[in-house]
Amino acid sequence: YIQSQSIFPILHCILFIMNEDYKHPQNIDTSDTINEERLSSKDDDCDPILPNHRPDTTEPSSSVEVVSGMTAKSSVDFLTWENILNVTPIGPRRGRLVLTETHLIFTHTASDNALEEDYDDEIMPYLQSPGRQANNASGFMLSLELISEVLPRCYKLRDGGFEIFSFTGPRVENRVWSDFSIYLAFDDPGDVIMLRNEVVHSLKERFHGIKLKFWPSISLRDYMTSLVKTDPLTKLTKNWRKRRISNFDYLMKLNFIAGRSKNDLSNYIVFPWVLNNYSSKVLDLDDRNNYRDLSKPMGALDEERLQKFIGRYKALKKEKDDLNIPFMYGSHYSSKCGVVLHYLIRKRPFTGLHRKLQGGKFDIASRLFDSVRREWEKASKDSFARVNELIPEFYSDPSFLRNENSWQFGEMADGKIVSDVLLPPWAEGSAENFVNIMRKALESEICSESLHNWIDLIFGYRQQGKEAKRANNVFHQHTYYTPRDLDNKKEYEKQSILLQVDDFGSCPQQLFFRPHPRRKISVEDECKDDDHDPHEELV
Numbered sequence: 001y002i003q004s005q006s007i008f009p010i011l012h013c014i015l016f017i018m019n020e021d022y023k024h025p026q027n028i029d030t031s032d033t034i035n036e037e038r039l040s041s042k043d044d045d046c047d048p049i050l051p052n053h054r055p056d057t058t059e060p061s062s063s064v065e066v067v068s069g070m071t072a073k074s075s076v077d078f079l080t081w082e083n084i085l086n087v088t089p090i091g092p093r094r095g096r097l098v099l100t101e102t103h104l105i106f107t108h109t110a111s112d113n114a115l116e117e118d119y120d121d122e123i124m125p126y127l128q129s130p131g132r133q134a135n136n137a138s139g140f141m142l143s144l145e146l147i148s149e150v151l152p153r154c155y156k157l158r159d160g161g162f163e164i165f166s167f168t169g170p171r172v173e174n175r176v177w178s179d180f181s182i183y184l185a186f187d188d189p190g191d192v193i194m195l196r197n198e199v200v201h202s203l204k205e206r207f208h209g210i211k212l213k214f215w216p217s218i219s220l221r222d223y224m225t226s227l228v229k230t231d232p233l234t235k236l237t238k239n240w241r242k243r244r245i246s247n248f249d250y251l252m253k254l255n256f257i258a259g260r261s262k263n264d265l266s267n268y269i270v271f272p273w274v275l276n277n278y279s280s281k282v283l284d285l286d287d288r289n290n291y292r293d294l295s296k297p298m299g300a301l302d303e304e305r306l307q308k309f310i311g312r313y314k315a316l317k318k319e320k321d322d323l324n325i326p327f328m329y330g331s332h333y334s335s336k337c338g339v340v341l342h343y344l345i346r347k348r349p350f351t352g353l354h355r356k357l358q359g360g361k362f363d364i365a366s367r368l369f370d371s372v373r374r375e376w377e378k379a380s381k382d383s384f385a386r387v388n389e390l391i392p393e394f395y396s397d398p399s400f401l402r403n404e405n406s407w408q409f410g411e412m413a414d415g416k417i418v419s420d421v422l423l424p425p426w427a428e429g430s431a432e433n434f435v436n437i438m439r440k441a442l443e444s445e446i447c448s449e450s451l452h453n454w455i456d457l458i459f460g461y462r463q464q465g466k467e468a469k470r471a472n473n474v475f476h477q478h479t480y481y482t483p484r485d486l487d488n489k490k491e492y493e494k495q496s497i498l499l500q501v502d503d504f505g506s507c508p509q510q511l512f513f514r515p516h517p518r519r520k521i522s523v524e525d526e527c528k529d530d531d532h533d534p535h536e537e538l539v
Helices: 011-017 036-040 110-118 123-128 192-206 220-224 232-241 247-257 303-319 336-343 350-357 372-382 431-442 445-458 466-470 491-504 523-527
Strands: 064-067 070-073 079-088 091-099 103-108 140-143 147-155 158-166 180-185
Touching (some): 079 103, 147 192, 232 247, 247 445, 336 350, 336 491
Antiparallel strands (some): 064 070, 079 180, 091 103, 103 140, 147 158, 158 180
């Protein structure tokens, strides 16, 4: 191992000390490719290896770099990338990324401190709170040994982002997703894919335990539809079908693979409404009548409202405007303003972000998230402007339902003061009861029988195209945009599209291009072809 690492460079350290304007891509010999056999020999699962290059070599150095109050010692070498973004819920923060033999270090640049002047009193405590490794004033320092996986990200409709996942607490049995992540992205005018791949390649060379199973070594479509036994997505789905992975964990992992992140509010994690009964005093989870039809999008659950959406689609189709493709739903099931900040308004830093968007004050009380029942009724039948799904907090975190910070949200028209979220009667006034029952419903046999239908709508073959039309699942064209769709757009058109996607939402990356298999229900189904090795990873 030492011999194989002895060829790595220190030229970057010398340039840094000489105070040169250093741009990593300009100082690397791109003709030399990585030795795939050497990198994959230590990985049991043979992750896809990045097609990339490695830099020149120099003699080791024992320099000490002091970065915003943190000291990073390097006994061999370190690599540096300037002008990189740390994407967080409060927005991107620009800085410098340093990779040593043992740590990844990000420091915020002084030029971006002016951004903090726009943060109000609700955002700053979150920013300055202990443990906010990716958001505090000094940046973060992450040990490479804590990194479990790196996934590609599309930031501002450019493939220049990547998200680093790590386990920060005790490992949970059969959990296939990490509980902490750091989102980084390049937004230079140049080749952001090369920069992104360069960082991840360097991480992999320094710590072979980092998994890159879902890093696209070929095109995403070819990779996700290969459907061979070694395909990690197929393996993940197989283990979910055999009940080795819970519904909650499977949906979390699919979201992460499809580019969703808790660090990017415009691409937040999507979860389904599973129940349709939020008015009864007692809820029977064995009664199918209490469950939503997961084969239909939210906009198609009520027939009367659906006909209005279809009427809009037909009217737009008659106009035959090449620039405006017909759509059914003008809003989206997942968006920063209408969904994420709407649901999380009681929690920092989302309270402050909401107020900032509203000019420093809360929206009028009648438009705030005040009641689970009313929210369901608006999204499923009453509102022509809301077809929103849920976020994972509905199944995992009761704190977002309580007004623990005593915010003054105002009064409804009937004089009722908005504070804690009004829960269904069957929750008996307890946010913990509500979340527990929601989670039980998500993991129930009834939900498991049809969850694959919802996956087809959000991540699968009914997300777009002819099958989406048949399923009444057609949204505005901008919500489907990919980096390739911007190639021939003028600059003002690109900015307009980016603004709309940022505020009004976008669809996840499509993962499945044929019907998603159903989860196995019976004990007999679970036992069929069960060649599972208990020591084998689930993904």
